[in-house]
Amino acid sequence: QVQLQESGPGLVKPSGTLSLTCTVSGTVISSSHWWSWVRQPPGKGLEWIGEIYHSGSTKYNPSLKSRVTISVDKSQNQFSLDLRSVTDADTAVYYCATDTPIADWGQGTLVTVSS
């Protein structure tokens, strides 16, 4: 069973950069999976942010592409999310997950954008 755990600051200032890391256990990140980030604003629906393959290939949501970078660190069995120039609209629970169809999810971490 693949397990995923998000970590990172729970509070980010407007115009700053949101940075989260997902630690993968139960499998090696350089297996066949793509690795995803999904977010959910409070009381709203799910939004796919993007995904990365262990080779470093990435796919991003066009609506966020200009502000997002997803990277992978195979030595640490982790992948990461950077979201730049954040506003309060980026306040959400951020989930790391396996690729679609998503069978394995992290527990999610709430990131609040506020001064």
Add this chain to the structure above:
Amino acid sequence: QSVLTQPPSVSGAPGQRVTISCTGSSSNIGAGYDVHWYQQLPGTAPKLLIYGNNNRPSGVPDRFSGSKSGASASLVVTGLQAEDEADYYCQSYDSRLSAVVFGGGTKLTVL
């Protein structure tokens, strides 16, 4: 506004049957891309309920079933139980956006 359209809410009494629709277009469901369904209980991460239009992962009761026709898909829950009260999301891929897309979600209330 979501690329995949779901009703905001549906409801049913225990034991009844409910259907949740997911309407897309020619660039996603209608283009032949698979539809997946997720169940999200309050305060928890989503759980994969149906994958590949009509397949249940191990452990998902056979009260849950999925189907797809044209540019739409449906999730059917039979023998409704109180524990089924949750939010349900459909997911597919959109070739025009080159992105994974979710429906807006449907809140299922068990009366």
